[in-house]
Amino acid sequence: MNCVFLFILFLFPFSAFSGAFLWDLTKTNDRIQRKWQRPHLRWQYNPDNASAGIQAIIQNALQAWEQQSTAQISDEFMGTTKEGPQNDTNLTVFFNINPITYGAPVNVVAYTLLNTRGDGFLKNAADGPIVNANILLNPTLTSQWQTTPSTDPTQLDLQQIITHEIGHAFGLAHSFLVDSIMYPAVPLPNTSAELKAVFRTPKRTLAQDDTAWIEMLYPVQNFDELTAQIAGRVTLGSQGFTGAHVIAVKTDEQDLAFTFLSQGGNPTLMTKGLQNVSTFSENNGNFQIKGLKPGTYRMIAQSGTSFLNFGLANVNAYLNQFGTPGIFPLEFWKNPDCAATSALSNSNFSDSLTASSTFTLTANQAYCGIDIVAHTGDTVCGNQPSLQTNCNDDGGCSLNPSAGMPNYVLILEISLFLLLILGLRKQRAN
Numbered sequence: 101m102n103c104v105f106l107f108i109l110f111l112f113p114f115s116a117f118s119g120a121f122l123w124d125l126t127k128t129n130d131r132i133q134r135k136w137q138r139p140h141l142r143w144q145y146n147p148d149n150a151s152a153g154i155q156a157i158i159q160n161a162l163q164a165w166e167q168q169s170t171a172q173i174s175d176e177f178m179g180t181t182k183e184g185p186q187n188d189t190n191l192t193v194f195f196n197i198n199p200i201t202y203g204a205p206v207n208v209v210a211y212t213l214l215n216t217r218g219d220g221f222l223k224n225a226a227d228g229p230i231v232n233a234n235i236l237l238n239p240t241l242t243s244q245w246q247t248t249p250s251t252d253p254t255q256l257d258l259q260q261i262i263t264h265e266i267g268h269a270f271g272l273a274h275s276f277l278v279d280s281i282m283y284p285a286v287p288l289p290n291t292s293a294e295l296k297a298v299f300r301t302p303k304r305t306l307a308q309d310d311t312a313w314i315e316m317l318y319p320v321q322n323f324d325e326l327t328a329q330i331a332g333r334v335t336l337g338s339q340g341f342t343g344a345h346v347i348a349v350k351t352d353e354q355d356l357a358f359t360f361l362s363q364g365g366n367p368t369l370m371t372k373g374l375q376n377v378s379t380f381s382e383n384n385g386n387f388q389i390k391g392l393k394p395g396t397y398r399m400i401a402q403s404g405t406s407f408l409n410f411g412l413a414n415v416n417a418y419l420n421q422f423g424t425p426g427i428f429p430l431e432f433w434k435n436p437d438c439a440a441t442s443a444l445s446n447s448n449f450s451d452s453l454t455a456s457s458t459f460t461l462t463a464n465q466a467y468c469g470i471d472i473v474a475h476t477g478d479t480v481c482g483n484q485p486s487l488q489t490n491c492n493d494d495g496g497c498s499l500n501p502s503a504g505m506p507n508y509v510l511i512l513e514i515s516l517f518l519l520l521i522l523g524l525r526k527q528r529a530n
């Protein structure tokens with residue numbers, strides 16, 4: 101895996117919820133959620149090597165986040181700059197700097213550097229909120245940038261890529277939901293047709309997965325009243341499982357589809373659907389998802405450690421560090437869960453889908469205490485979930501106030517387009 105990660109972390113003792121947030125540890129090993137204190141992004145770009153019309157493309161990418169969510173975010177264009185990455189308070193987009201310069205793998209498509217409030221610039225330690233972001237579009241790919249929407253998922257659509265990187269700039273991590281703008285990969289031309297067919301095109305708009313997470317990060321005051329939420333725990337052999345990919349599948353959406361795909365390992369279930377929202381189970385197996393649209397849902401849990409060839413390393417360094425070793429069997433949630441059942445497979449999928457439990461939520465409702473139990477042959481019995489107005493809001497939407505705001509800076513390399521990486525490896529092998 102061509103991933104470079106930040107720094108050695110150790111287990112943070114209390115239970116909290118992760119998912120598509122960027123989680124990190126402060127210098128004093130307090131867990132911290134990366135976000136701007138005031139998410140009014142002042143942005144600029146360096147025109148060197150930039151594609152024609154790039155200002156409108158960046159503006160469109162920002163507007164996708166602002167107009168397709170209720171998140172309290174805004175932006176302001178500050179002009180162009182000929183400087184390199186600076187320790188300013190702007191978001192700056194570059195087309196003339198190879199991300200390798202800042203530690204990225206050679207084959208990354210784009211790279212987002214985040215700096216937190218600190219006493220230096222581009223250092224690997226940080227306690228404060230995000231104060232500066234720089235997005236580097238890999239200049240070795242300049243000839244491949246596309247500026248018009250394409251129905252070919254292998255095209256490098258600049259607006260799609262910049263929308264993705266802006267998600268990181270706001271403080272979001274990757275998602276394994278393939279329709280999410282925060283999905284970390286695009287297929288290569290030599291990727292199988294079966295896998296290519298799973299990607300939506302053009303991909304310039306947010307999925308509900310993106311919308312929910314940006315709204316969780318910068319919520320309007322009545323966010324909880326407007327949306328629904330779920331919470332529960334994933335266990336394997338009675339132990340909490342950290343790093344399971346947990347999906348709230350909205351059953352009453354039109355574009356819902358499931359595909360089993362293998363990239364040389366165990367088949368991975370790809371879940372399509374623009375209204376689904378996913379997270380990753382946190383310490384002790386706990387999970388929470390907010391920002392769900394009212395409707396009827398099913399739950400799926402699968403291993404995050406080997407999702408296609410991505411794994412938790414491509415989601416969030418924090419989860420990669422603390423994820424439970426081993427593979428979580430692919431499961432639909434059933435309640436009550438009192439019988440040993442084989443793990444979900446391609447052959448039993450339809451029957452398992454029929455047998456799985458659904459629940460219906462309206463706005464301002466929370467379904468709490470969902471026990472997702474990996475079937476290892478044990479006879480188990482999950483708790484009865486309860487319908488509430490919230491699930492003891494441990495997740496929080498603000499920075500850890502006890503961390504203080506001393507002086508550190510962080511580089512976060514986030515974007516790794518793995519299928520491209522595999523392709524470049526292949527080229528080298530040739």
Ligand SMILES: [Zn+2]
Binds near residue numbers: 264268274284514515
């Ligand atoms: Zn990324």
